[in-house]
Amino acid sequence: MSQEFDVVVIGAGPGGYIAAIRAAQLGFTVACAEGNAYDDPKAEPRLGGTCLNVGCIPSKALLASSEEFENVEKHIADHGIDIKGASINVPKMISRKDTIVTKMTGGIQFLFKKNKVTHLKGYASFVGKENGLYQLAIKGKESQTVSAKHVIIASGSKARHLPGMEVDNVLICDNEGGLKFDQTPKKLGVIGAGVIGLELGSVWRRLGSEVTILEALPTFLGACDQGIAAEAQKLFTKQGLQFQLGVKIGEVKKGKNNVTISYVDAAGGQQSLVVDRLIVSVGRIPNTDGLNLEAVGLKTDERGFIPVDNHTCATSVQGIYAVGDVVRGPMLAHKAEDEGVMVAEILAGQKPHIDYNCIPWVIYTSPEIAWVGKNEQQLKAEGRAYKPGQFPFAANGRALGMGSADGFVKILADATTDEILGVHIIASAASDLIAEAVVAMEFKASAEDIARICHPHPSLSEPIREAALATDRRALNF
Ligand code: FAD
Ligand code: NAI
Numbered sequence: 001m002s003q004e005f006d007v008v009v010i011g012a013g014p015g016g017y018i019a020a021i022r023a024a025q026l027g028f029t030v031a032c033a034e035g036n037a038y039d040d041p042k043a044e045p046r047l048g049g050t051c052l053n054v055g056c057i058p059s060k061a062l063l064a065s066s067e068e069f070e071n072v073e074k075h076i077a078d079h080g081i082d083i084k085g086a087s088i089n090v091p092k093m094i095s096r097k098d099t100i101v102t103k104m105t106g107g108i109q110f111l112f113k114k115n116k117v118t119h120l121k122g123y124a125s126f127v128g129k130e131n132g133l134y135q136l137a138i139k140g141k142e143s144q145t146v147s148a149k150h151v152i153i154a155s156g157s158k159a160r161h162l163p164g165m166e167v168d169n170v171l172i173c174d175n176e177g178g179l180k181f182d183q184t185p186k187k188l189g190v191i192g193a194g195v196i197g198l199e200l201g202s203v204w205r206r207l208g209s210e211v212t213i214l215e216a217l218p219t220f221l222g223a224c225d226q227g228i229a230a231e232a233q234k235l236f237t238k239q240g241l242q243f244q245l246g247v248k249i250g251e252v253k254k255g256k257n258n259v260t261i262s263y264v265d266a267a268g269g270q271q272s273l274v275v276d277r278l279i280v281s282v283g284r285i286p287n288t289d290g291l292n293l294e295a296v297g298l299k300t301d302e303r304g305f306i307p308v309d310n311h312t313c314a315t316s317v318q319g320i321y322a323v324g325d326v327v328r329g330p331m332l333a334h335k336a337e338d339e340g341v342m343v344a345e346i347l348a349g350q351k352p353h354i355d356y357n358c359i360p361w362v363i364y365t366s367p368e369i370a371w372v373g374k375n376e377q378q379l380k381a382e383g384r385a386y387k388p389g390q391f392p393f394a395a396n397g398r399a400l401g402m403g404s405a406d407g408f409v410k411i412l413a414d415a416t417t418d419e420i421l422g423v424h425i426i427a428s429a430a431s432d433l434i435a436e437a438v439v440a441m442e443f444k445a446s447a448e449d450i451a452r453i454c455h456p457h458p459s460l461s462e463p464i465r466e467a468a469l470a471t472d473r474r475a476l477n478f
Contacts (some may be wrong), residue, residue, distance in 0.1 A: 003031070003058075003144070003147070004133065004146070004147045004148070005029045005030060005146060005148045006148070006150065006347075007019075007023045007030045007031075007144060007150045007152060008031050008033065008124070008152075009148075009151075010032075010051060010136075010151065010154060010291065011154040011155040012032050012045075012047040013048065013049020013050055013156045013333075013336060015156070015325070015326075015336030015339060015340045016156075016323075016340065017032060017047055017048065017112075017340075018337040019323060019341070020112070021112075022340065023344040023347065024116055026345070026347070026348040028347065028348075031118040031146060032112070032117055032118070033123065034049075034120070035122040035138075037186065044141065045140065046105045046110055046123065047105050047112070047119065048101075048105040048108050050157065050175075051182055051336075052104045054175055055106065055471070056333050058098075058100070059199050059203075062094075062097055062460070065096065065097070066204075066206035069206060075160045075403055079403070088184065088207050088405060090183050094180055094181075104169045104377060104408065108151045120138045122184075123139050123290055124138050125137050125139070126295065126298075127145065127288050127295055128295050130209045134296065134320070135147050136148065144173065145190075150319045150321070152340070152344075153291065153306060153322040154323050154326065155291060155324070156286075156324055156336075157286050157287055157325035157326065157331055158284060159176070159280070160282050160283045161174065162249065162282060164251075166254065167280060171259050173278060174279070175200070177279075178279040178281075178396075179200070181204070184207040184209055185204065185275065185276035186209065186210065186276050187210045187276050188204050188205075188278075189211075189214065189259065189273055189278040190213040190214065191213075191214050191249060191281065192213075192280065192283070193213045193215035193220060193243060194280035194282075194283065195363050197213050197281040198236070198365050199363065199365060200279055201213055201241055201279070202236075202239075202365050203231070205239065205241055210257070211240070212242045212243075212244065213243050214244050214246045214247045214261065215243065216246070216247060218245050220232070220245060221363075223361075224369060225410065226375070226376065226377055227376065227390075228375075228425075231407065231408070235367065235406055235426075236365065239366075242263070244263075244271075247271075248263060248264040249263050250263055250264065252278070259278040260272060260274050261273045261278065276420060285304055286305045286325060286327075287326060288326065293306070297316075298317055306322040306326050306327055307327075308321070308322050308323075310328075311353070313346075323339035324339060324340070327339070330454045334359065339354065342354055355442065357441070358372060360372040360437075360438050362434065364431065367404070367426050367428050367430065368425075368426070368428060368429070368431050369426050369430060370430035372437050373412070373437050373441055374421045374422040375422055376422075379422070384414070387412070387471040387472070388471065389410070389412075389413070389467045389470030389472070389475070390409065390470055390472075391408060391467040391475055391478055392463070393405045393406065393408060393409075393427050393428075393460070393478065394406075395466075396460065397460070404427070406426070406427070406428070407425070407428070407430070408426060408427070408428035408463070409425050409427070409467040410425075410467060411424075411450075411464075411467040411468050411471055413462070413468075413471045417446070418446035420440055420445055420447055420450070420468075423437035423467075429460045433461060436464055438452075447471040447472065449468075450464060451468040
């Protein structure tokens with residue numbers, strides 16, 4: 001007889017493991033299937049999904065190490081500290097990152113035990129429905145069939161590869177290979193100037209690579225407020241990242257120790273770039289391989305996503321929900337987590353709600369870029385009258401003291417009601433600063449509300465208040 005659960009979650013990334021824990025907290029019997037052991041198929045499957053294993057956590061560890069290195073090499077002398085001959089030990093840096101990943105994935109194992117979530121060690125696929133219960137085959141370390149009243153699909157996403165380009169994760173890499181180089185490549189090519197391209201391009205540039213980023217679109221960071229994008233492009237170019245926008249990638253040829261990328265540049269000229277390593281970061285695609293969705297009457301849309309209700313993440317089949325990267329919306333860990341919590345609470349009869357307009361974005365470059373809500377292009381396109389207020393970190397004492405005076409805060413408020421419609425930050429601590437803006441927008445705050453709240457001095461949060469004042473043309477320190 002198959003084991004029976006109230007809820008079976010497919011995938012243990014941020015969407016899945018959080019859904020499993022929340023469902024268990026709410027009193028359901030819960031199992032979570034995860035079969036991915038990454039580099040070592042003989043090892044135990046690792047919990048945490050893309051985020052913990054080959055995404056957010058390892059990339060942020062490498063960003064931190066490389067930023068320390070660049071500070072010592074280029075900026076620490078400004079403080080009167082003399083350090084000569086700094087060098088980077090890449091294998092040690094990678095091993096530090098691996099230790100952090102192991103600690104974090106082990107932490108989820110502990111949380112599963114604590115919350116009595118059963119880890120089904122394998123890949124799940126739908127078999128059908130019997131007596132009102134969904135039947136799922138689990139194939140992997142411990143193959144078995146389980147049944148469930150409710151199923152939450154959280155199978156995530158994988159890197160999109162370009163046709164005819166063989167990703168071996170040694171010379172031609174996606175995010176997985178780009179996070180485990182054994183040495184700093186002298187020349188690094190990156191295809192795609194999106195989030196991964198900028199973050200991983202920054203890591204290896206700081207460690208000494210000559211980095212060229214090839215981007216198909218003629219505009220830089222199209223999803224960002226264009227004022228922020230222009231500032232970012234200027235700063236990143238000054239740091240040494242080389243951008244080629246509006247290119248058309250042609251043949252990509254792998255040699256013994258290098259890769260040659262042929263492309264047509266924006267002016268129509270035929271170009272060729274030879275690099276030691278290439279990272280391909282041209283977006284991600286939803287993971288539905290092997291789920292056997294047809295067995296329960298589910299179909300993906302034309303882009304491969306599982307269609308869900310915009311408010312509840314319910315699929316068209318009763319009792320089956322889908323969350324995270326495998327459904328519409330931004331491919332972000334915190335969005336996946338919030339959807340996981342929401343679905344578990346819906347199953348328990350609660351009425352949770354996610355305001356997708358209040359999901360923040362962060363790009364962990366230096367300076368960082370973070371935003372929430374609408375940008376200027378979107379407001380203009382909607383024809384909504386707004387008041388912009390901007391304040392530079394160069395006029396903030398704490399930022400100057402920290403040597404982090406690049407960037408600014410931009411607040412966009414409704415011209416009539418003063419409601420905050422969007423907040424855009426480019427600054428060293430933007431990832432943490434944006435949280436204030438998210439709270440404000442969730443509470444439908446006005447720019448005046450932020451302007452009247454006491455902010456600590458000296459702190460990097462003061463420019464947020466000043467930008468709020470600037471929407472009313474009354475910034476005090478600029
Ligand atoms: P995933 O994390 O992809 O997890 C899905 C899991 O399901 C995987 O473990 C997979 O093995 C498993 N699975 C798939 N099919 C089956 C099956 N049939 N049976 C059982 N298990 C299955 N987001 C941020 O918010 N901040 C960041 O800083 C950030 N940095 C990133 C850096 C990189 C390099 C990358 C690649 C991504 C980054 N992301 C970041 C995005 C983030 O990782 C994803 O949005 C997030 O992991 C999505 O969570 P998920 O649970 O939907 O899917
Ligand atoms: P992306 O969507 O951010 O960027 C892909 C870029 O590649 C785009 O600029 C696109 O125009 C370009 N591109 C597409 N096809 C191309 C081609 N043929 N030639 C040249 N350029 C091409 O995708 P990316 O960087 O792969 O990241 C995937 C997702 O992972 C992100 O969208 C994000 O959701 C998530 N992520 C989030 C992070 C964060 O929150 N800090 C960090 C890294 C990833």
